[in-house]
Amino acid sequence: MPRIVLLNGSPSTRSSTEALLIHVADDLRMHGYNTTLMNLRSLPAEALLLARTDQPQLAAALTEVQAADALVVGTPVYQASYSGLLKTFCDVLPVGVLRGVPVLPLLTGGSDGHILALDHGLKPLLSTLGATSIAAGRFINSAHISAGAGVISPGAAAEVSGATAGFLTELDRHLTAPVRVPVG
Secondary structure, rough: OOEEEEEOOOOOOOOHHHHHHHHHHHHHOOOOEEEEEHHHOOOOOHHHHOOOOOOHHHHHHHHHHOOOEEEEEEEOEEEEOOHHHHHHHHHHHHOOOOOOOOEEEEEEOOOOHHHOOHHHHHHHHHHHHOOOOOOOOOEEEHHHEEEEOOOOOOOHHHHHHHHHHHHHHHHHHHHHHOOOOOOO
């Protein structure tokens, strides 16, 4: 059964980003996918900052991402960009790790003015990791998410479900594509 890893780039516990990712994970499981939510804040800070990829917890996280059939990347927007925690984790991922891996990018933030961070920040970051199959993604205003209760407003839930549906279409296409063997 295909495995999808959901990366939570929020440094906060009970964040709107985590509530959104849990909502998406529930939706993906209803479609028959195995999901793993990875809270990057639980990784050892020193290992991340010093790129000590042999540290057991960080090495396990990197292996989990490399073994995933698809990735959902969620992050809050800070200063018009993705979180530094997400960036630090991406810095230790191997070059090209997302080549051929469908990715769904999701952002949360307190102002709709941050919507451009999706196309001008997060998607280019994912592209540098080799991602060529990046779903449309969504920015969801945190006002539409009750982080403590894990409740998402009906409008935001519908918007995210639409993004998830497009992502699943791409993932299904990816998983059923014939493997091409180079000739010669």
